[in-house]
Amino acid sequence: MSQSDQPSEHNSLDQPLQFKSGHSMKNRFMLAPLTNSQSHVDGRLSEEEFHWLTMRAKGQFGLTMTCAAHVQAVGQGFPGQLGIFGEQHVAGHERLAQAIKAQDSIAVLQLHHAGMRAPAELIGEAPVCASADAATGARAMTLEEVRQLRDDFIASAVRSQKAGYDGVEIHGAHGYVVCQFLSSETNQREDEYGGSLANRQRLLVEIAAGIRAQCGADFLLGVRLSPERFGMQLQEALDTCQLLIDQDLTDFLDISLWDSFKLPVEEDYQHQTLLAHFAQLELRDVKLTVAGKIRTAQECASVMAADVDFVTIGRAAILHHDLPLKVIEDPAFEPVPTPVSREHLQAEGLSPVFIDYMNSWKGFVAQD
Numbered sequence: 370m371s372q373s374d375q376p377s378e379h380n381s382l383d384q385p386l387q388f389k390s391g392h393s394m395k396n397r398f399m400l401a402p403l404t405n406s407q408s409h410v411d412g413r414l415s416e417e418e419f420h421w422l423t424m425r426a427k428g429q430f431g432l433t434m435t436c437a438a439h440v441q442a443v444g445q446g447f448p449g450q451l452g453i454f455g456e457q458h459v460a461g462h463e464r465l466a467q468a469i470k471a472q473d474s475i476a477v478l479q480l481h482h483a484g485m486r487a488p489a490e491l492i493g494e495a496p497v498c499a500s501a502d503a504a505t506g507a508r509a510m511t512l513e514e515v516r517q518l519r520d521d522f523i524a525s526a527v528r529s530q531k532a533g534y535d536g537v538e539i540h541g542a543h544g545y546v547v548c549q550f551l552s553s554e555t556n557q558r559e560d561e562y563g564g565s566l567a568n569r570q571r572l573l574v575e576i577a578a579g580i581r582a583q584c585g586a587d588f589l590l591g592v593r594l595s596p597e598r599f600g601m602q603l604q605e606a607l608d609t610c611q612l613l614i615d616q617d618l619t620d621f622l623d624i625s626l627w628d629s630f631k632l633p634v635e636e637d638y639q640h641q642t643l644l645a646h647f648a649q650l651e652l653r654d655v656k657l658t659v660a661g662k663i664r665t666a667q668e669c670a671s672v673m674a675a676d677v678d679f680v681t682i683g684r685a686a687i688l689h690h691d692l693p694l695k696v697i698e699d700p701a702f703e704p705v706p707t708p709v710s711r712e713h714l715q716a717e718g719l720s721p722v723f724i725d726y727m728n729s730w731k732g733f734v735a736q737d
Contacts, residue, residue, distance in 0.1 A: 381673055382680075383697045386431070388620045389654045390589045392475055392535055394431035394679060398669075398693040399623075401660050401683035402434045402479040402538070402593075404447055405723040412439070412452020414461025417720035422465060424718035426472035428691035431679070433474045435465070437481030437540055440525040441518065443492045444546065446483030449722060453478060453525045462532035470535070477589060478529045479538045480522055484546030485555070499549045499556040499563065515562050518546065519572060523579035526588075536589025539576055541609075542625045544599030547573050551609065554600030570609055577618035593623040596643065597634050604638075607646060614655045622647070623681060626661035629672055648676040666695075666702040687727065690717050708735040 386394040400422075407417040418436075426433045438453040439445050445452075452458045462478065469476035485498035485507035497514065498507035510518065526537045541547035549555040550572045556563050562571050573592070580590055592613055596606035613619045624647050632639045638646060644659055660681035663672055669680050685692050688704045695702045705713065711734060714724050728734045 382669055382693075386656065386679055388589060388656060389586075390536065390620050391587050392589050394475055395473055396429065396431040396693055396697070397673065397679035398430050398696075399432040399658055399679055399681045400425045400430045400434055400686050401681045402436050402540070403683055403687065404436055404450075404726070405719075406447055406449035406726045407720045407722045408449050408451040410449070412442075412445075412450060412454065412458055414451060414458070414465055415449075415720075417722065418451060419461075419465055419468070421718045421720070421723065423468045423472070424690045425686060426469040426474040426476075428686075428689070429472075429693040430474055430682075430686070431693070432477060433469045433472075434477045434479055434538060437479050437545075438525070439481050439483065440521045441482055443494065443497060444482030444484070444487060445492055446481065446486055446488075446545065448491060453480065453528055454521065456528070459528060459532050462529065462534070466533035466535075470533070475535045475589065476533070477536045477538055477591065478532075478534045479540050479593070480525050480529075481540040482518065482522070482546040484549045486545055498546070499558055502555065509558070512560055512562075515572065519575050519579065522576040523583055526580040527583050530584050530588055536591065536620070537580065537584075538591035538593055538623060539573065539580075540593050541573055542593045542595035547576070548595070548599055548601065551605070552600030553602075553605075566605055566608065570612060573609070574612070574616070574618065577613065578616075581618060589620050590618070591621040591623050592619045593625060595625040595627070596647075597627065603633055603635050603643075603646065607650065610647065610650055614651065614653060619655055621656040621658060621678070622650075622652075624657070624659045626659050629659050629661040629663050629668070631661075642675075644672070644675055644677070664704050666700050669696050670700070684730075684733075687714070687719065688717065707733050709733070710735045711737075 382397045408415045438451045466476040485502045485505040487496040496507040501509045633643045656678040658679045664685040685704045
């Protein structure tokens, strides 16, 4: 982090942040990519999804990211998922990107493929993975299919750029397909995409390099990674981050920590917080954001003080569409306590389908 970007006080949250792509965030708040199941069955944008996202842009998030948008039909991870795998999706994305940017918010689409986490009953066939997986019934992808997956990620980024987005984020976290290739537990391949860490990183590296080549350096590119769960080892996650930095394959790293204040699970790394391990990367001109239980104004300030460039807000952004304004105006702000009523969530821009989805989060929605 450069000295000029060094946050020291709560009020740094309202300061702009410049990316090497040339884009500038007006403040240090990013809307997390949040699953919500409220788009159309075929992946086209719904009015409900448009309303939810543009309401957060109006609520002054400096960067508004879509939910995970799948790059292949067989990569769909949940019902009502937003798609980006075909030209039929472009018109909706054009409208959404334009509306987000009209609020002076950076518009970013998250590129996603569920891999073995795609429900067979949803996609109509066995899901695919780096290797066969008995628990999910996933089959191993052929080498040709891996290369097609890479190309479809890149094509979806090009489609996003055509639609007017400022950039994209590659979803490499949470046990989805890119993570399935990165993990030695789920990747048992014996070709150039399996075995060594370098081989397991190959799919992510080729996707990012392809997006850079096709979309140019002025198209914002981020990568989301999660260092724990789903077979991910902390050192391998750190090494993957450093590789992306060193090869100029990302403008920002979005690290999903589950809890931004926890110690690592692995005992050898418990001398400091999980967040601190990532803040100590040689970031150079790459920006760092983290997500995980950042809710209150004080927690936002604490994360910024830990050498993070901007905060990524999920749950608290569901509760308050204008959370950035509330935090900037009140250093003591705390979100409304959960569980909250359906009426509150509806007033905050959630559709009935989204509220039903949130009902699966224990203790979030008040029970009638």
